[in-house]
Amino acid sequence: EDQVTQSPEALRLQEGESSSLNCSYTVSGLRGLFWYRQDPGKGPEFLFTLYSAGEEKEKERLKATLTKKESFLHITAPKPEDSATYLCAVLRAQKLVFGQGTRLTINP
Amino acid sequence: NAGVTQTPKFRVLKTGQSMTLLCAQDMNHEYMYWYRQDPGMGLRLIHYSVGEGTTAKGEVPDGYNVSRLKKQNFLLGLESAAPSQTSVYFCASSYGPANTEAFFGQGTRLTVV
Numbered sequence: 001e002d003q004v005t006q007s008p009e010a011l012r013l014q015e016g017e018s019s020s021l022n023c024s025y026t027v028s029g030l031r032g033l034f035w036y037r038q039d040p041g042k043g044p045e046f047l048f049t050l051y052s053a054g055e056e057k058e059k060e061r062l063k064a065t066l067t068k069k070e071s072f073l074h075i076t077a078p079k080p081e082d083s084a085t086y087l088c089a090v091l092r093a094q095k096l097v098f099g100q101g102t103r104l105t106i107n108p
Numbered sequence: 109n110a111g112v113t114q115t116p117k118f119r120v121l122k123t124g125q126s127m128t129l130l131c132a133q134d135m136n137h138e139y140m141y142w143y144r145q146d147p148g149m150g151l152r153l154i155h156y157s158v159g160e161g162t163t164a165k166g167e168v169p170d171g172y173n174v175s176r177l178k179k180q181n182f183l184l185g186l187e188s189a190a191p192s193q194t195s196v197y198f199c200a201s202s203y204g205p206a207n208t209e210a211f212f213g214q215g216t217r218l219t220v221v
Contacts, residue, residue: 034209043112043198043212044151087151094139094158095166096210100150 002027002092006099013106016077021102023088024070032091033071035064037084038101044087078106110134114199114213121189121220129184129216131199139202140182141166141210142174144195151198157182158204189220 007022025033032051036044048057050066057064061082063074073086085103089096112133121127131140142154143166153166157176171193173185182201186193196217200210 041215043200043214044210046209046211049209089151094164095141095153095156097153098143098151100148 002090002097004088004090004097004099006086006088006102008102009100010103011105013075013078013104015079015106015108018074018076018078020075021073021086021104022070023073023099025088025090026069027090027092027097030090033066034089034091034096035071035073036087036089038087039084047086075104078104080106080108082106112199112201112211112213114197114216116216117214118217119219121186121218123189123191123220125189126185126187127189127218128186129197129199129218131182131184131201131213133180133182133199133201133211135201135211136179137201137203137211138179139204139210140176141200141202142172142182142184143198143200144168145198145215146195154184154197189218191220194218194220 003026005024035047038044048064053068065072083106085101087101089098115130138159141156143151152168155174157163160179163174175183196215199213202210
């Protein structure tokens with residue numbers, strides 16, 4: 001069965017302290033892996049799509065990478081405004097299957 | 109530019125009551141989705157539609173019905189609400205699965221008492 005597992009569930013960092021979030025997946029024939037950001041009380045907001053192992057994408061302080069079994073969301077020198085829940089999802093048939101998310105808190 | 113709009117934003121129902129959640133998108137997207145989000149469970153797909161007049165079941169369809177009579181609208185119905193349906197509901201839309209940058213609405217917080 002296709003599964004998406006994110007770790008850690010929650011992460012607290014100091015401003016400027018870089019780290020990585022993990023998304024591991026088991027799906028046959030990956031057609032796309034997606035990262036979203038969700039702020040409290042709001043809907044998820046699209047960040048990146050990765051399609052093949054070795055692919056990387058960057059946006060400001062965020063960089064997403066993909067291997068055959070997992071994806072990482074690297075956060076470099078984060079700021080308090082980067083605090084949010086980060087969701088990853090894989091495309092299965094015509095549907096997105098989401099992980100449970102990592103709640104990231106950046107303390108000033 | 110409205111994007112994806114959900115109504116209502118909040119609702120409290122009594123067990124056994126019915127209601128309809130409305131999702132409207134102005135991006136001419138073919139695909140539309142209804143998800144529910146519960147603590148510790150992530151986003152789970154209820155129903156989805158790949159075009160006007162079509163609907164399909166997702167992971168957790170029991171107790172819900174949907175309709176897509178117009179391309180821009182996707183309705184989620186609860187015929188007889190149960191406390192287990194207390195959740196935050198999100199609608200999303202996208203051009204299609206191969207280009208699945210899904211756009212989400214702001215959510216509807218539903219409480220069934």
